[in-house]
Amino acid sequence: MAIERTLSIIKPDAVAKNVIGQIYSRFETAGLKIVAARMVQLSRAEAEGFYAVHSARPFFNDLVTFMISGPVMVSALEGDNAVLAHRDLMGATDPKKAEKGTIRADFADSIDANAVHGSDAVEAAAIEIAYFFPALSVYSR
Numbered sequence: 695m696a697i698e699r700t701l702s703i704i705k706p707d708a709v710a711k712n713v714i715g716q717i718y719s720r721f722e723t724a725g726l727k728i729v730a731a732r733m734v735q736l737s738r739a740e741a742e743g744f745y746a747v748h749s750a751r752p753f754f755n756d757l758v759t760f761m762i763s764g765p766v767m768v769s770a771l772e773g774d775n776a777v778l779a780h781r782d783l784m785g786a787t788d789p790k791k792a793e794k795g796t797i798r799a800d801f802a803d804s805i806d807a808n809a810v811h812g813s814d815a816v817e818a819a820a821i822e823i824a825y826f827f828p829a830l831s832v833y834s835r
């Protein structure tokens with residue numbers, strides 16, 4: 695087992711539904727520790743920078759507009775195989791295809807308003823965590 699870190703974003707739709715605590719509870723139950731956290735109202739430039747890998751995709755503008763529609767809760771999570779463990783908790787990108795009991799199946803409305811983001815690889819996680827958190831604000835737990 696490898697101890698990893700991953701970046702979680704609870705997106706504006708889930709923050710508006712007041713389910714931050716329920717989502718955090720799923721992380722904790724699965725053994726993922728919250729090692730950094732902040733609520734952020736992203737600017738358009740910040741959201742575009744975060745999702746730069748998707749800048750050529752047809753859904754890029756809608757994605758950025760959605761991500762700045764309200765505050766998001768950004769956290770760094772740590773645990774055994776954290777990247778995949780977190781992706782498993784999230785479920786498929788399209789909530790209609792997400793397995794029962796996953797965060798997206800339970801809290802997401804559509805592929806656009808899909809409740810959560812999670813890093814898709816350890817290398818991406820390091821970049822995404824650094825995007826939101828200076829090194830000294832990520833704790834060792």
Ligand code: RTP
Nearest residue numbers: 753757786787805806807808810811812813814
């Ligand atoms: P995320 O990055 O947010 O964790 O989601 P993901 O890996 O499951 O999906 P990704 O392919 O990275 O896409 C990023 C976000 O863009 C929106 N999207 N819309 N309309 C579409 O076909 C489409 N495809 C992706 C989703 O909100 C997705 O989470």
Ligand code: MG
Nearest residue numbers: 811812813814
């Ligand atoms: Mg992704």
